[in-house]
Amino acid sequence: MEIETHECVPQFDAATHRAMPSGAWELETYTAADGSSRQRLRRDWAVEPIPPEEIAAAIIAARAAAIAANNSAAGRAREAYLTAVPGQATTYAAKQAETLRWIEAGRPADATAAAYPWASDRADLRSVSVAAVLAEWEAVTAAWEAAGRQIERERERVNEAIGAAGTLEAILAARDSAAYPIP
Structure with missing residues (x-):
């Protein structure tokens, strides 16, 4: 049987x-x-x-995990636009500094290699003028700033929604609401 x-x-x-x-x-x-x-x-x-303190602890843990997941998602969104390798931020800062000096100088078409060594290296590789490289970097910086602001705004919006959520379901819904820009 x-x-x-x-x-x-x-x-x-x-x-x-x-x-x-x-x-x-x-x-x-x-x-x-x-x-x-x-x-x-x-x-x-x-x-x-379920004791209220267990529910509260579970919500706190879920918020922390959801915020960490959202911050990681924002990082992956940034990496779609940037080269994420050790030391690259320093290189970007040097290029941006040259670009800003060039802009402050009135965007001279006859920018010299001595004044802009990072741009000069790229100009030699591409057989273009230093000013052309600096103009390219200016455009790239403007595009990145727009995308970077969108990513950061979305990251902060989602983290705020997670922080305000009072239930596990609401925390997950807030985390899943992230919509990062795609290049």
């Missing part, structure tokens, strides 16, 4: 309560729909409230 199992779990709100087995398995005999006598293993479950 095949013995089936039967778990008796009352309905409950998993956000505020949890089910726990209230006893051991018991062998019971019951009458099936066809009128035959059958046996099954039965276990009843009880429902108890």
